[in-house]
Amino acid sequence: MTLSRDELIRYNRQIILPDFGVAGQERLKAASVLIIGAGGLGAPNLQYLTAAGVGRIGVIDFDQVSLTNLQRQVLFNTDELGVNKATAAASKLKALNPETEFEVFETQISSENAMAIIVDYDLVVDGSDNLPTRYLVNDACLFLEKPLIYGAIFRFEGQVSVFNQELEHGSRGPNYRDLFPTPPPPEMVPSCSEGGVFGVLPGIVGSMQANEAIKVITGMGTTLSGKLLLFDSLDFTSRYLNIRSNENNPVTGSNPTITKLIDYEAFCAGPVIEEEVLASLSVHDLHADNSRYFILDVREPYEYDISNLGGLNIPLGQLKEQLEQIPGDKQVVVHCKSGVRSAQAINLLKQEGYTNLLNLEGGILAWQKEIDSEMAVY
């Protein structure tokens, strides 16, 4: 794929690099990359891969820009709140590099559409923020034999690797399921909204992913295939762990049990154990007759200050010290932001002998969505 005069000028600073050259640039121009998620990790990937001259970039995101995104998702402006992220990202990037062709998917990647979307790309970058998508994208890349650039962030720490890269002798490097054949219990996986994230971290980790993507496409250097990079932004240290192919890998191991895409939401939710199902209440039932219930909000006080349902606020970590404030003779509706912490609170209170507890389904997010769209969310 030949380069125009303008392209030779635009990409001059990398074309003159040893080992990169016109050949490297032509490989980038001929390449197609799908970026899953246009959020914190997606932003630097999109910016650097566009700027570097990748020929075709797909971006998939179902979500809209919200105020809490702007602390780290640096592609978006305050006046874009409510706009689909994939669309907002593509419009910015077209201005950055008109040589790159963009495909926008305003949808959630799913078991139904993943194969059809991914098959059209040479390489996939995972910028997602949840386990079902991570397993789905990994498995789809395995079935379609596509290399996958993995990135993950939590609070102050990040991880990067290259999965399923074709190696010199024709075999493929390790993948996400060699690290984690099965997901952890859902309560062990706080999201950015539950666990928090340091704003510059996705910028660093996403840039590392873009670095690896360019190396995979151009064939330069040594990639992170077979290695997991662990980065700690608080003490600014990084280290590697070797990843080995795991014979118990359910897709690529010696006895594969997964031969096509599955229901990843159910897979990551784990088995339903009847006796552990929590009694719950919908936001509509609470709205219909809230006088029947004592509302207990187990979020942090600063979250309560943003929006609340008027209940008693005791953060999850202080529940045990403040049991005397929780009645035993009235139905207590426990809620948090989305339902994860309230479920933990109910399990804790059950151990203390409470039998009058209901978990508010979907927490304050469901209330905002179903009952009060004016309520501030975060």
Next chain:
Amino acid sequence: MEGPNKLLLEFKNHTIVEQCYSSLSKSGVDEIIVVTGRDAEIVSGLLRLRQQDRLVHNADFRLGLTTSIQKGVKQAHGDAFMLCLADMPLLNMDHYDSLIEEFQTSAMADQEAILAPFVNGKRGNPVIFSKVHKPAILAHNEMNGCRSLINHNLNHFIRYNTEDHAFLSDIDTAEDYSLLNQ
């Protein structure tokens, strides 16, 4: 999906992790750094730490033992550190103290000493490393422990030979646990 957390199983009227901490806190170690992973909130709630001891959470614990060792060692400041597994409740204060005493004697002759218990020729735990090995432990990149570090330092490696099977008795299976309670 994962089964019940073995550290929270009952042992002598409390849990296995409490038993381990209790034994260590009575021994001669200056400071205990407890590295939590799974069920961190429950574990930290169970332990009544002494003033000099600390809890450190390893968010990457599913990546294997090495990441937890590195989290703890990163915080360690002593002349040596003992890597203790929390699923060895049969080890008591005397077991830990005997290893420490042997290590201190050995370290006078070799400042790079590494010491491990051996029961009938089989290596057990815990292992004590001189502080000089800290950078190598932090840079170690195999996921399941520091065995290869020992292999690279055999000239500094000291065997503490014993016939006491407590040094081998970790809990990996339900059978191990049922044997423990007999």
